[in-house]
Amino acid sequence: MDISGLDLNLLRVFDVVFRHGSVSRAAQELGMSQPAASQAVTRLRQLLGDPLFERMHGGVRPTPRAERLALAVRAALATLEVALAEAHAFEPQQAQKRFRIHLSDIGEARFLPPLMWALREQAPHVQLETLPMAMTEIADALDRGSLDIAIGFLPGVTGTQQTVLLSDHYAVLLRKEHPVLQVLQDGRLSPENLRSLEFVAVRSHSETLRILQALDLQQQIRLSAAHFMAVPSIVRQTDLAVIMPAEIADTFERQGGYAVVQADLPASAFDVSLHWSWRFAQEPANQWLRSLVVEVFRQRA
Incomplete structure (x- = not known):
């Protein structure tokens, strides 16, 4: 034609x-x-x-x-x-803009503090709004501009541009004085050890539920929680265990009162990635935000 x-x-x-x-x-x-x-x-x-x-x-x-x-x-x-579009460069020190990002509740707790500190230094008038979405909605939201970026382990998000921020794996978080720690061999949880534990399951994190199902440990779930925020306190005050990303679990261990234990968990490795739409790949503000996120993650690594 x-x-x-x-x-x-x-x-x-x-x-x-x-x-x-x-x-x-x-x-x-x-x-x-x-x-x-x-x-x-x-x-x-x-x-x-x-x-x-x-x-x-x-x-x-x-x-x-x-x-x-x-x-x-x-x-x-x-x-x-x-x-x-107007071809003006993005000036972070003067910009008064609101960015919208997808993060899970556990992602907010771990990644927002260093990101907000970086914004305070580099773009003091910029605002962030987190908009957690179902994985099936993220790509369309990025394309429509209702999300600027998405951060997380998002295997169901396709058709976006992305870069890996960090590689991680799942581990088990326990209270420091948990009885099972006294019987470990080589410092790892054996299948028998795992079957002796009782777990907190977080419904908003489907991968941990998948791991418990793959290990046939559904009967060991004593608490099914909607969100992650209360789980560390529950683990610290009980003998319940939780499967969670090792990189985040390590931050609790450093605070004291917790132990992070490795185990042979199925399909445990995963990548945390930054996703954005090709529609806004060349937009100056979006480019600056992506660069800042990569910089913050690199410093943490």
């Missing part, structure tokens, strides 16, 4: 319909009526000679041609957005 006859607004509608899997939700985001959005999709179908989307329960799904086209359209629109 001759691209000179293509209305770029049709590609914008295509992109939003592709992301949402729904013409009505795309129309809502774009501030247009559903008939107008449907008409735009119909015009693009006629130009490309492909249905692009097939109706299904609850929305639409892309055809193979639309799947191949989507990435190129997103890249082209992102390039235009950057080119048309």
Whole structure:
């Protein structure tokens, strides 16, 4: 086809319909009526000679041609957005901006203090807002700009740009005087030791639940907590154990009163990564925030 006859607004509608899997939700985001959005999709179908989307329960799904086209359209629109935006560099000392980031509750407790200290030094007027989201919602939120970055072990987040901040593994946190520590061999928890323990499970951290299920230790769960924040205090005052990232568990051990014990846990290793959308990869403020996060993690490492 001759691209000179293509209305770029049709590609914008295509992109939003592709992301949402729904013409009505795309129309809502774009501030247009559903008939107008449907008409735009119909015009693009006629130009490309492909249905692009097939109706299904609850929305639409892309055809193979639309799947191949989507990435190129997103890249082209992102390039235009950057080119048309004001080309001012981000000045952190003068900036008055609010960044929105995804962090889990355990991530907030561990990573926000050093990040806020760095912001105090480098960007005193910048604000942070944490918006914990379901893993299935993060990529779309980054694309829409309702999130600036996401930090964590997020294996279900795809289609984003990302860089590994640190590699970690899961370990077991106990109180320092826990009876099982007296019978360890080589300082590790054997399968028999693990079966003798009772656990706190944190529902917001699915990987720890997966590990307990893989070890067939569901019957050993004595407390199922919604959030992580109270768990260290519970562990310190009881004989309950919790499976958690070793890097974070080490911080409790350094405070005193805790012991971090290694064990043969299935699929224990993981990476904590920084995720962002290609749409905002060249945006100066987003670039600065990503650089700051990488710097903070490098200093901690």
